[in-house]
Amino acid sequence: MKNCGDSQIQIRYWDYRDNYRRNREEILALVDKVFSSGRLILGNEVTRFEEEFAAFCGTPFGVGVNSGTDALFLALKTLDIGAGAEVLTVANTAVPTVAAIRAAGAAPVFVDVEEETFLMDVARLEQAITPATRCILPVHLYGQAVDMEPLLQLAAKRGLHVVEDCAQAAGAIYRGKRVGSFGEIGAFSFYPTKVVGAYGDAGMAVTRSPDLHERLRRLRFYGMEGGYYAEEEGFNSRLDEVQAAILQLRLARVDEEVRLRTKLAALYEEGLRGVGDVALPVVRNGNTHQWYLYTIRTGRRDALMQHLAAAGIETRINYPTPIHLMRGYRFLGYGEGRLPVTERLAGEILSLPMYPELPESYGQRVIETIRTFFSTR
Template identity: 75%
Template sequence: MKKIGNRGECSDQAPVRYWDYLDDYRRNREEILALVDEVFASGRLILGSRVAAFEEHFAAFCGSRFGVGVNSGTDAIFLALKALDIGPGAEVITVANTAVPTVAAIRATGAMPVFVDVEADTFLMDVTRVEETVTSRTRCVLPVHLYGQPVDMEPLLDVARRRGVEVVEDCAQAAGAVYRGGRVGSFGAVGAFSFYPTKVLGGFGDGGMAVTKREDLHHRLRRLRFYGMDGGYYSEEEGYNSRLDELQAALLDFRLPALDEEITRRKNIAAIYTGGLEGVGDIALPLVQSDRNHQYYLYTIRTGRRDELKNYLEGCGIETRINYPTPIHHMRGYRFLGYRQGSLPVTERLAEEILSLPMYPDLLAEEAGRVVEAIRSFFRNQPLSGKKDHG
């Protein structure tokens, strides 16, 4: 029996999942459950020794001095901006081809996001456009290390220094990625990380961390995450409730030593995709800049036949995603920002062409090979629908 794709035939094999944690869980089940039992039996579930240990270890891993565990990557950005006194009347320069949380965190402070366009080949912030976007209200630049590759930080930091603005790095998708010898999160005033389950370092629930080399920001972040309190039940300033719990911290600390190995496995999968898809159809493969390390949170291709290809792969039992199908400046919830169609032409074109292939450390080489063969089959056998190829 054969499984029929939307535009062709595919062999009857098990589905290729876009992302899955179950193999990892089965492999480490005994250790994970033992950690759960230890935490539950400790008598301390919030802001105890497990959180403190993970904060220290993860900050060191990033090449930073201090870590502050919070309840999400969104809050890591929000609290970083608050710690820098960024709020109403301020502008924060960022990009629109990102997850909504990047912009939601800016708006939660009362500040206004200002978008710059991105590079067509890396999908990352076009840092050459930042300085012309700085105004007297600009207080911060928030680069997004999208899909696992760092933004070009050196010229961005030069602009920030000249113009007297802060830099907060959105590292939600790039834990462990390296730029010119340094890990992301170690360049700006604060690096903001997410430990959402799908992330490169993912937990078994929500979680995040802000890392910094500045002692003043470390103290401010710790106070802001806990109602503005420094220890006793007395609020020094208006604060918030954003705490990484002991259980997630223990599980993340357990996973941290294997992170570099898991990144290597991601790179091996990416190598299968790149080797098998180079020169196929109108596909543009991820460009990896020579001065940085792409750790492939996502393996995202471009093609002018994106929707056709996605439907075909779905019919072959291969899951894919579009990250992100609508740029934030086109979303109804952010119309008040005043951006119009064509205001960010590269961002808008990419949103019509990008497709993320299955990617996680336990994806098998033969599964990645099936993805390659299905894509090659699509371009080999499917006639053009009349839609123009990407430019």
């Protein structure tokens, strides 16, 4: 669904250009530093960012890769999860989560989600386990963590691997620990829209295991450990030096940017509480939310979206069609009605403009436009 033409948009859902204008001189200096270094691939900038980001997550090891999709794919390959294996995950996520599972040769098995948080309903996991189940892949959606304690207990009880999809929640805390530090491997995306965003594609896998770290490094570079000799069949998925340099700058400022996101979320919370049939985001006790997205629910979503577009306010639906209902994944054998909460939420959710540089006055205008919609209908 299109929101409105670019010429009509006055308040964008997301825009990196204010961040670029603010940091332009430093970013260009970093680009020049890399181009002048004599090393463009897997050099000092990648090594430094791997160390810094792993420490940020509370893990000793990080492996920079080409994208968040590759981080998931390589995590599964590192754990030897492939043909004949089932991976438990959710369908209300970006396609890359499932694409990575399929690329590894495994089969996704979907579980439903919690209505209030949109997160994996951990209570439904055990009934989805079969003899072929090898891994649980929770998605920390919109900026907060899945309920990891019971998930990890179940995984230990049933002998299952755990790979975390942290693409939307870098830095989010669950009971005192950051996402990515719970499973055997945590996979992150640094796509430009993300909480820690590059100026292009980039990703990372983090782990506490020296052995998994060694294999991740090997698999991202053709299975090689040195020279031109492959120890095993591998792939080409390398974090770019330029992006690694820029990501060091973005990581250094993430706390301040999340503070601004949280301030905007509080503005929305105060301004939209009790308005119409709008259900506001719920933060689980023990969680901190990074507010990658601010996603509301309403039974009048499509009409509200059109009303906002007419006022020059861009919004998005994350995600309008659950993966199990997409034409490209019909072969998985899921029909409508298999994931009732997931399917119902897909018709109600709407993500409002959210990024650190969004002026408070713009947030207030979003609120007023929504309030007007419900007061006149």
